[in-house]
Amino acid sequence: MKMTIHRIYLLIILICSVACFTSCSKIDEVPPRQQQNSSSKHYKMPDPTPLSVNESDSVNSIKNEYRNNTN
């Protein structure tokens, strides 16, 4: 009789432990953190170029026109 009770206890413990170990398949459901290396990166834009003589003249004429007509 005592042996049977012990076997029942052992069976219960076995069932409980199997259930405990297998019931929670994802103990940490948070997705793995990615290394966000690019958070401080940006895409390179073309570098500015020096103005040509014609372009400088055109910019100067814009500035002169503005100065002459708004002061």
Place this chain on the structure above:
Amino acid sequence: MKKLYICLLIAFIGSSCKGYLDIKPYGRTIPKTAEEFSALMHKHLDELDNGSSNYFVGNAQLLLQWDVECGDDFEACLTEPGGNTLAIYTGSLLNISSASAEYAQLYAVIRDCNIVLGEMKEDGTTLSNKVRATAYALRAVCYYQLLRTYCEVPETGKFEEQLGVPLVKSFDMEERPIRSSMQATIDLIESDLKASINYECTDDLYRFTQDVCKGYLARLYFWTKQWDKALALSQEMLKSHPLIDADAYKTMMQSTFKISGNQIIKAYRSYTSSTSTEYTAAVNIIKFRPVSKRFINQFTSEERTTDVRYSIDVNRKRQAIKPFFCGMRSAEFKLMEAECYYHLSKPDEALASINDLRSLRISNYKEFTMNTLPSLNPDEIIKVDAEGKVLTPLMGLILNERRKEMFLEGDRFFELKRNGSPEFWVAYNGRKYTTQKFMYTFPLPATDVEIVPGLKQNPGYTELVTN
């Protein structure tokens, strides 16, 4: 013996699964009642009202970006020292790691809309209907802004081949979708707006009412060149929100913090200290970059005294003085009507629409006829229309009118993009900065491209550099 068994049992149970009571999402609780879901939406509506972090309708800082920094209505080479913090041109904005802030902010709003649409029970009560209508509308508006900013200009007949944006339609933290087709993006925006319209929400407290959604649907059709659909909706909007005369227009445009006249939705309806700080900062800095002569020349010398818009747009020093307007108002639909008529080969009706608008802005206005149309402005950098055809005097007039009417309303950059995406340069400190065609379509965040397998970047963005 019994005690030993009990201890073993407790030890097994207690140590087996440390996360068994964890819930998802971590650190947050999904709302349960309609009131709680409503609060989630009102958080974003509050952002619209006070102008903070508001990328879906826009705020003064965003208008500075689109109009003063990216567009050609202002003259970078005349920038005074106080305006040093203004970006020189579009490329300067893309040259910083925060270039994609708008992208992240819009998807954050979409996430909250997805929570509402996925988790809130549709119980048919007035409150839940209003909240669902708002969630559909907000999600659509966010995707519409993403479409305009991060996708190339839609080309009729190629929507299936062109890239849209990644579509997230449910709340799932682990979902990492790649880009949809442009057609799928357009379809989602359209179905969301129609779903919102079907709820017939007219409660202004929820801001994105039925009328606002119809307005956005018209904008969507217009952006995607579905001229017949855009025309029908524009006319419906004009019927419910008619144009107003010059005096009423002036009053409307100068009421910064109150919705008035035929304004349909706008930011800054609640004036708080943060509103004041953000808005005032934009007003102060805009003075340091004068409006370009090219823009001034859109008005004839006579119109500079007779057109009400000129007097509220700029002062004698060519500083922009028009109050920032971030929202939607009727004049936009009149301009859409004109352009839709034009593309539908109805030039007489197109001209009539433009004459209608001009007669309400210019005193003693004498209508244009097909024979008296002004010739094309040689300073205008737009050379082709939205269909890629060379500008005619009538189309030039329509675009010119739009440029004047929508000045400082975040429109010009997208007008340039829509009409041929012309390349142009500005000068600053002896150097030349060119806005190239690819820059009209902003890059997806580098982080997203790195961590989402298969996510395609827009053309032109290849070389990553560290700040």
